[in-house]
Amino acid sequence: MYFYIFDPGxxxxxxxxxxxxxxxxxxxxxxxxxxxNYRVTSIRTVELLTEQAVTAEAKTIVVVGGDGSxxxxxxxxxxxxxxxxxxxxxxxxxSTLANIFGMPADIEQAVKVLAGRLxxxxxxxxxxxxxxxSKVDLGAAPFGKIESxxxxxxxxxxxxxxxxxxxxxSLENSYTATSEVLAAQIINSRNNTGGHFRLGDPTDRLxxxxxxHKLTRSQIFRWRRExxxxxxxNVPGATIMxxxxxxxxxxxxxxxxxxxxxxTKAPATVTVAKEKIKIIVGKNxxx
Amino acid sequence: MARxxxxxxxxxxxxxxxxxxxxxxxxxQSDGDIKVDGLVTGKIKTSKNLFxxxxxxxxxxxEAGNAVLAGIIKGDIxxxxxxxxxxxxxxxxxxxxxxxxxxxxxxxTGSCTMPEPEKALNQPLPEEEE
Numbered sequence: 004m005y006f007y008i009f010d011p012g013x014x015x016x017x018x019x020x021x022x023x024x025x026x027x028x029x030x031x032x033x034x035x036x037x038x039x040n041y042r043v044t045s046i047r048t049v050e051l052l053t054e055q056a057v058t059a060e061a062k063t064i065v066v067v068g069g070d071g072s073x074x075x076x077x078x079x080x081x082x083x084x085x086x087x088x089x090x091x092x093x094x095x096x097x098s099t100l101a102n103i104f105g106m107p108a109d110i111e112q113a114v115k116v117l118a119g120r121l122x123x124x125x126x127x128x129x130x131x132x133x134x135x136x137s138k139v140d141l142g143a144a145p146f147g148k149i150e151s152x153x154x155x156x157x158x159x160x161x162x163x164x165x166x167x168x169x170x171x172x173s174l175e176n177s178y179t180a181t182s183e184v185l186a187a188q189i190i191n192s193r194n195n196t197g198g199h200f201r202l203g204d205p206t207d208r209l210x211x212x213x214x215x216h217k218l219t220r221s222q223i224f225r226w227r228r229e230x231x232x233x234x235x236x237n238v239p240g241a242t243i244m245x246x247x248x249x250x251x252x253x254x255x256x257x258x259x260x261x262x263x264x265x266x267t268k269a270p271a272t273v274t275v276a277k278e279k280i281k282i283i284v285g286k287n288x289x290x
Numbered sequence: 291m292a293r294x295x296x297x298x299x300x301x302x303x304x305x306x307x308x309x310x311x312x313x314x315x316x317x318x319q320s321d322g323d324i325k326v327d328g329l330v331t332g333k334i335k336t337s338k339n340l341f342x343x344x345x346x347x348x349x350x351x352x353e354a355g356n357a358v359l360a361g362i363i364k365g366d367i368x369x370x371x372x373x374x375x376x377x378x379x380x381x382x383x384x385x386x387x388x389x390x391x392x393x394x395x396x397x398x399t400g401s402c403t404m405p406e407p408e409k410a411l412n413q414p415l416p417e418e419e420e
Binding site for chain 1: 305306307308309310311312313314315316317318319320327328332
């Protein structure tokens with residue numbers, strides 16, 4: 004049984020969303036993947052609807068919405084240790100998770116991928132009590148894809164605002180790494196588009212640690228386009244390490260965020276969770 | 291053109307890269323290749339390839355499958371197959387390796403042990419002619 008959770012988000016107009024929902028319901032019928040449909044409201048949250056799907060013993064939950072909606076559903080499923088497959092139809096063109104899973108932005112194509120039911124079991128990262136599919140950013144200004152603008156100057160102005168900090172990490176309780184960095188990430192999966200190297204395989208039971216060392220203004224100018232892709236390892240000399248468990252020892256009170264939302268502050272521990280999640284993926288997935 | 295002390299592994303990144311500004315303390319172990327440009331104290335161990343850049347400073351015992359050393363290393367080095375010490379390499383410690391190549395200008399203080407290949411040991415010694 005398919006259990007559809009439609010999350011219009013806060014910024015979608017009701018008419019626009021209803022139009023998309025109607026079109027999706029037709030496509031589900033066309034591909035014979037109809038199911039129960041529920042819309043998220045202020046009192047009927049993604050978490051509550053996911054709980055309802057678990058209780059109803061749904062075989063597949065499909066989240067129609069943004070990355071935040073999918074993260075909420077995945078967190079609920081991981082906490083409940085529910086054996087339910089998850090599908091995702093992105094409503095945001097810039098959805099990071101859709102890109103990672105190979106879900107097309109076009110909803111017709113996305114439904115085709117959904118009906119194809121290519122299921123992969125993926126690792127989840129865990130920071131504190133929060134599970135994540137993509138990556139954790141360390142620092143006050145999370146580092147992501149930047150619109151590079153004319154000749155990359157928009158990206159440069161954003162990058163120049165980043166304040167370097169000294170981070171200390173302990174990996175696998177085996178060694179500590181200390182460095183002054185401009186940005187630091189712990190990656191479970193990522194969008195490798197524009198990246199020189201393929202990182203963030205969510206099936207390898209490892210997290211990738213990326214540290215971008217402090218850069219001078221001229222280095223930022225030189226590497227502005229590479230950095231605007233959001234892949235820190237595009238800059239030569241960036242540090243790459245791998246571990247199942249990473250303790251962020253300092254600096255104390257360093258914000259730790261997932262998808263731009265701060266979940267905790269250092270000291271904190273990031274691990275590969277023992278829980279996994281089954282996701283319907285497309286052939287253009289990033290791993 | 292790539293400089294001699296640059297990693298030239300093509301599109302595949304070394305699995306672990308320790309940047310020049312990073313200081314590692316403890317046992318750095320990996321199942322894949324390791325590239326070090328920073329400071330490491332403790333131990334480095336990989337069954338694959340180790341590349342130590344010219345700016346790297348290592349105070350650690352090192353174990354690797356193959357190694358190219360262009361930095362400063364204080365500690366014992368055990369390499370299963372091929373060890374190359376580049377001209378900028380400064381080694382202070384004992385070496386054990388299958389094959390050794392030292393570039394002109396490199397410094398090496400210590401002893402070197404090269405285990406004989408098993409075939410050579412099993413071959414009978416030629417009889418002395420009277």
